[in-house]
Amino acid sequence: MSARSEVAAGATDAAGPWHYDGRNACRWHPRVLLAADSFRLVGDDWESGPYAWSDLIALDGTGGRSVYGLKGEGGWRLGFDGPPPPDFAAHLPLHGRYGRWIDRIGLPRAVAGFAVIAAAVIYVGLEAPGWVAPLVPRAWENRLGDAMVGDFGGRFCRSPEGVQALDALIAKMDPNADARAIEIANVPIVNAIALPGGRIILFDGLIQKAASADEVAGVLGQELGHVRHRDTLVGLMRQLGLSVVLGGFSGDVGGYVNGLLSLSYGRSAEARADAASIVAMQAANISPADTASFFGRMAKSEEPGGRRTARAMTWLSSHPLSQSRRAIFARSVKRGQNYVPALTDAQWQALRQMCKRDPTVKSGWSWEDGL
Template sequence: MSLADGMLWIGGFDPVALSDLQRIDADRLVFGRKGVDGWRLGFDEEPPGPILWQLPAGARYGGAIDRVGLWWAVGIAMVVSALVLLGAITGLDLLARAIPYAWEQKLGDAISGDFGAQACRTAGGQKALDDLARRLSPSDRPIRIGVVNIPVVNAVALPGGRILIFQGLIEKARSPDEVAGVLAHEIGHVENRHVMVALLRRFGLGLLIGSGGTAAEYGQALLDARYSRAAESEADAFSVKQLLQAGISPAATAGFFRRMSKEEAGMGGPLVYLASHPSSDERRRRFEAAAKAGTAFRPALSPPQWAALRSICAGTNPLGDIDLRF
């Protein structure tokens, strides 16, 4: 038996091309010949290495896996899965940016309508908020802000540039500069389309055709939403940038997060880092570092404007003891 030019020569028989052989037993050296029924070639003893290495290998997992090997195939599958997942996440971001802003505004109006009973509005307080939003917003798209009488220290960005500030946050803030830092953060979510990405991830394409849920369900989803740490950091970076451009000191926002970090201390320390939001202490350091000494800053609101905002919910009833987390 010998091997030459891709042909297997067996004494007393016509030569056989190696490409015509196929392994028919994964455990024994038994081969068939393509296109020739009943043709068999077996070995009682293992042939010499130069011949053995060029004989077809036995099929165990399927053609493609057998050609590259099991562990190589597993590795390739893991890489492909990661790329598919990355593509899905990136695809949501691209889809969110392709949605017409006018459509987003209608959705935001529908969601904010569910808070109508808790809406707070006075002429002076609303004007103060609108003036502040114009200072902090970099685009021509209108940012529409409202205050709702909910005793929770937070704010939420809705589709279409709608932002709701909870009265609990205004009461907790010690200056309008602290409110400005949080507001700029929420505008960052709007500008980067994080809100639509969160809704698309939760409700899928049904959101776009009206079959994904109701306005109330969308609103609750945003209240419950946990943006990725990357999205939260992106919104914080946006906030710092806009505060500096507006001449508002980020130091006040750093102080706000310093107080929040003390409250988080009772949550178990390291458990805070498992949440999707960056810890308040981490955020404090970012805003603190941006408040450069020697820079000329001016207040986010004048004292009369701040007083008007603080009293914007006077005469309305708070929502009460609720669990609104985000």
């Protein structure tokens, strides 16, 4: 193409260029004088321009039309009722197919950008509870935990010997009193939960499933780790949103408790809890070997085809096990260490019999109770 050429169109050329100058409603059919970096519009008795090619804006490519606006000129239009001539099109901006800015950067880049933004939104959604939870006042968290405790409805077990045994275990595993309260609930489910506000509940089903007090100590140590890191509040906020702390006190607290029974803390939180449990057991001179054995038995006991409700609320549902986690506790056992039992035989039996020896404790439990 020469440095300057011409695209001409008359009023009878339906596909030829047509033009509105934005100042009146007249539709013009000018000739277009082309140059390398600009163009001019020439009518029978008028001429306008030059206009830079870079100032053209693709407005409408639907219906086979090619319509362009001009930067800074709201009503200015230059269009074709069909595709423009090749030498003209070589200078014009591409017609929009997906949207102005997408066409400007290209579809592949736009898709990649959307993917990055979506990943960032998901990441923030998952991580935000961990950032927000430390900012929640302890008093609010304590109130939420207290409300959940009240929903257990008289199921906490009490007997003189059992309370003494539990206190002895707590003194060894939580000497700094990180937990506000640790209770045993008369609930026949193999589980333990850390409520918001530093409250820990061991279910009697877990006590009966354990073969020794050392196994209970290992589980208690893990729940204490979740308390120290406020993992429960983080998990609830991730699962149920900010309503947990902003509106949870008058809402479905029982629903929150049921959510806790199936709440998964995530690998990093479980790893921290494992480490906290091992440190506490070593400080109390309690062997982690029995806890490793407990994990092994629990994993084997999870047989497919069981009752969905019951299995969904076992300790394994919220504390997923793996060979590596069991191995961590097994490897932490120090050879030659003169470990001592977490409780004496008499204390262990008192702990196991505490719910049976409490004549006032409420018995019976089901999913429909909602705790």
